[in-house]
Amino acid sequence: MSAQNLIITAPTDDERVKTWAGTHQLWGAALTLEDYLERERRQLDIPLARNGGLTNWILTEAASPAGGPRPILSSCETLKKKVLVKGKDGKVTEGTAHGVASVFTQPEHRGKGYASTMMSQLSETLADKEKASEGSAICSVLWSDIGKKFYARSGWQPFDSNHVEFPALQTPATTPENIEILDSLESLAPLVEADEAILRARFDSATQGSKIQVALLPFLDQIHWHLLRERFVSQSLFPERPVSPGHGAIFTSPATAKRVWSLWTRSYSGTVDQPEKNTLYLLRLVVEDGITDAELETALQGITDIARSLAGQWACGKVEMWNPDEKTKAAAQALGGKYISREEGSLPALNWFGKGPAEDLEWIWSEKYAWC
Ligand SMILES: CC(C)(COP(=O)(O)OP(=O)(O)OC[C@H]1O[C@@H](n2cnc3c(N)ncnc32)[C@H](O)[C@@H]1OP(=O)(O)O)[C@@H](O)C(=O)NCCC(=O)NCCS
The missing domain is CATH 3.40.630 (Aminopeptidase)
Incomplete structure (x- = not known):
């Protein structure tokens, strides 16, 4: 399916449960499926989520309306984080960093470019969404378990971590x-x-x-x-x-x-x-x-x-x-x-929405609190 016919959008409740069921074996193996689904459900009602900090996304066909049958081609979630930036002029600004987590494509849909399409659209959406309304999206961050190249293609540049x-x-x-x-x-x-x-x-x-x-802030x-x-x-x-x-x-x-x-x-x-x-x-x-x-x-x-x-x-x-x-x-x-x-697992990467290349950035205090 061509990338132009695909959109990222919010899943319905049923679609969200389907994405969780898909990721259970990979990220919830310590829990039974039932417990894993319950944990994900409860996560929607913690303070971070209640304060608009957690969003689920799926990639699907643009032509298929929500509520009807439509394919879940790839999925992920974003968590809002607070970030401070000090420009080269020394001026400090504060804004939002969107953490991306749980990037997942069902095995039968893999290798067709769906996750790449989702990440590219997500990058544009996150940068735009906030320009228009709720404050400024300064960047997006993620921690890759699949090396440095895949996310770099959609704008998330790898940073060293130890x-x-x-x-x-x-x-x-x-x-x-x-x-x-x-x-x-x-x-x-x-x-x-x-x-x-x-x-x-x-x-x-x-x-x-x-x-x-x-620098990402460790807020409550x-x-x-x-x-x-x-x-x-x-x-x-x-x-x-x-x-x-x-x-x-x-x-x-x-x-x-x-x-x-x-x-x-x-x-x-x-x-x-x-x-x-x-x-x-x-x-x-x-x-x-x-x-x-x-x-x-x-x-x-x-x-x-x-x-x-x-x-x-x-x-x-x-x-x-x-x-x-x-x-x-x-x-x-x-x-x-x-x-x-670290060369494998939890490799930090940052997608910079500001002016200038990500190579111009220094990410400080990249401790575990910032991870998602
Ligand atoms: C990683 C994943 C989301 C890719 O989904 P997809 O829809 O097949 O992705 P695309 O078709 O857009 O891109 C496939 C690319 O991802 C790369 N890739 C997939 N799994 C990879 C891995 N474990 N390590 C490195 N690269 C990987 C492929 O090599 C391929 O690269 P190529 O285009 O240069 O050949 C999917 O394989 C998946 O769900 N894996 C299990 C969950 C996971 O590991 N998620 C990432 C957590 S950080």
């Missing part, structure tokens, strides 16, 4: 002095807000390099999206356990009351018997100004030990910390963390 990886511990960690576990969802809101304020201030005062700087709805997905999967995989095993840990300096904290989420690509497929991700590591190098080491040791131990208890084989800054990376490696420059 992480430090720690193996899970099979022994319970003791909570060291000056460290507390963050175990209620409610306790996280003030920390997420504090983090957003820290990043905004750092972005404003960052030295302007030769490139346009782009986005962090909740990660945690509520985790909560659902956790309840389904471990029905007999408490829902909240801890969402992070915080170190407070006894000398200055300055803090280091991390929030995390467990992600299950496998079942509880396949810990090698499951990962506990540090969504974000926050180091307040005024923390000394020695305090950073102590904090990192305590926080990663707790995370690694939790990973071990909750069927995750490893802990990943994405794109740490140089100082944190060195401290994490000194603790035995393995540095990995």
